[in-house]
Amino acid sequence: MERFLKxxxxxxxxxxxxxxxxxxxVKAAIExxxxxxxxxxxxxxxxxxxxxxxxxxxxxxxKEILRLKKEYSGKIKILLGFEADFIQGVxxxxxxxxxxxxxxxLIGAVHYVPGEKGFFEAxxxxxxxxxxxxxxFGGDTKKAVQTYFDFERTMIRDCNFTILAHCDxxxxxxxxxxxxxxxxxxxxxxxxxxxETVRAIASAGVCAEINTGGMARGYLDEPYPSxxxxxxxxxxxxxxxxxxxxxxxxxxxxxxxxxxNLAKKAGYNEVHYFADGKMLPQKI
Numbered sequence: 001m002e003r004f005l006k007x008x009x010x011x012x013x014x015x016x017x018x019x020x021x022x023x024x025x026v027k028a029a030i031e032x033x034x035x036x037x038x039x040x041x042x043x044x045x046x047x048x049x050x051x052x053x054x055x056x057x058x059x060x061x062x063k064e065i066l067r068l069k070k071e072y073s074g075k076i077k078i079l080l081g082f083e084a085d086f087i088q089g090v091x092x093x094x095x096x097x098x099x100x101x102x103x104x105x106l107i108g109a110v111h112y113v114p115g116e117k118g119f120f121e122a123x124x125x126x127x128x129x130x131x132x133x134x135x136x137f138g139g140d141t142k143k144a145v146q147t148y149f150d151f152e153r154t155m156i157r158d159c160n161f162t163i164l165a166h167c168d169x170x171x172x173x174x175x176x177x178x179x180x181x182x183x184x185x186x187x188x189x190x191x192x193x194x195x196e197t198v199r200a201i202a203s204a205g206v207c208a209e210i211n212t213g214g215m216a217r218g219y220l221d222e223p224y225p226s227x228x229x230x231x232x233x234x235x236x237x238x239x240x241x242x243x244x245x246x247x248x249x250x251x252x253x254x255x256x257x258x259x260x261n262l263a264k265k266a267g268y269n270e271v272h273y274f275a276d277g278k279m280l281p282q283k284i
Contacts, residue, residue: 002282004282004283004284005035005036005273005282006032006033006034006035006036006253006256007034007035007036007037007038007241007242007273007274008029008034008036008037008038008242008243008244008246008252008253009036009038009040009079009081009105009107009163009209009241009243009274010038010040010083010107010163010165010209010211010213010243010244010245010246011025011037011038011039011040011244011246011252012040012041012042012083012245012246012247013025013039013041015041015053015057015060015061015064016041016042016043016051016052016053017042017051017052017247018041018246018247018248019247019248020248020249022039022064022065022068023068024249025037025039025246025249025252026068026072026076026078027249028249028250028252029076029252030072030075030076032252032253034076034252034253035076035077036076036077036078036079036273036274037076037077037078037079037252038078038079038080038081038104038105038274039061039065039078039079039080039081040081040082040083040105040107041053041061041082041083042082042083042085043058043082043083043084043085043091043098044084044085044087044090044091045058045082045084045091045097045098046091047090047091052085053082058101059100059101062080062101062102062103065078065079065080066080079104079105079274080101080102080103080104081103081104081105081106081107081162082098082101082103082106082107083107083109083165084097084098084106084107084108084109084161085109085110085111085112086108086109086110086151086152086154086155086159087112087114088114088151088154092155092158092159093106093107093108093109093155093159093160093161094106094159094160094161095160095161096160104274104277105161105162105163105274106160106161106162106163107161107162107163107164107165107209108155108156108159108161108163108164108165108206109165109166109169110122110148110151110152110155110165110169111123111169113136113144113147113148113151114136114147114151115136115137115144115147116136117135117136118132118135118136119132119136120132120133120136120137120144122148122169122170122172122173123166123169123170123172123173123214126173126175126177126178126179127179129173129182130173130179130182133182141182141183142183142189145170145182145183145190145193146189146193148169148170149170149193149194149196149197152167152197152200153196153197153200156197156200156201156204156206157200157203157204161206162206162207162274162279163206163207163208163209163241163243163279164201164206164207164208164209165209165211165245166209166211166213166214166224166225166245167197167201167208167209167224167225167229168194168224168225168226168229169224170182171185171214171220171224171225171226172214172219172220175214175219175220176221177218177219185226185228191228194226194228194229194232195232197229198229198232198233198236198238199236201233201236201238202233202236202237202238206238207238207239207240207241207272207279208225208233208238208239208240208241209224209240209241209242209243210223210224210225210230210240210241210242210243210259210262210263210271211223211224211243211244211245212242212243212244212245212254212255212256212258212259213243213244213245213246213247213251213254214245215254215255215258216244216245216246216247216251216254216255217247222258222262223255223258223259223262227262227265227266230262230263230266230268231266231267233266234266234267234268235267239272239279239281240263240268240271240272241271241272241273241274241279242256242259242260242263242271244256260284263284264284268284269283269284270282270283270284271284
């Protein structure tokens, strides 16, 4: 029986909003017996924000990851990637846009949700998000959440990337730490958004992640996506991988055991790892 490979492709550093250098993350991954560590700095290239890799620093970021790949060869496999934001007409997770950096993989993500009067951040500060939904969507929470999923489906359909990030990130707004639940995940309209998004993921043939980052940062008690979402993905044979969305060394493998248990509960018997330019299955 082949050994189970311990991998993480969703890793942030101080090139964006992480708390450690790339090399510190590599050393921690080696201590935690990882086989592969993929770096995925927040990016909205060719633009940037205060929590994305600055546009002028993308080349330096890529150069540092490639240096680490060479220096630690034989100890751990290092991969260069980006968590690329999708903002229609502005930036997109597409290999053609990142060709100058030759990434091994791309993670596609939706954080910003646009409306007629601006935008809100799906995983933003609880109070800021609620205030912006009032401004951008006139307080129509249902429309705001539907727009989030519609935007995600547009990204899935139109872009070219390897892994779909935290596909129900909006659930952060229902955190026990939030002042209230932003929406009811049992409402029929919300369940319909999940169904439609699962169909889009299946049609695109992209791999989706189980993401433990919301747990590591104390917002949620379970990973993204929800069990219902994950079960529907299993019914469509959508491949999954387990990622920590780590912003600090100690969280590189946070709650991986719980993520695997969630996958099994949803009916999965394998998760995927990246090799030779594609996602490959391994038994759990």
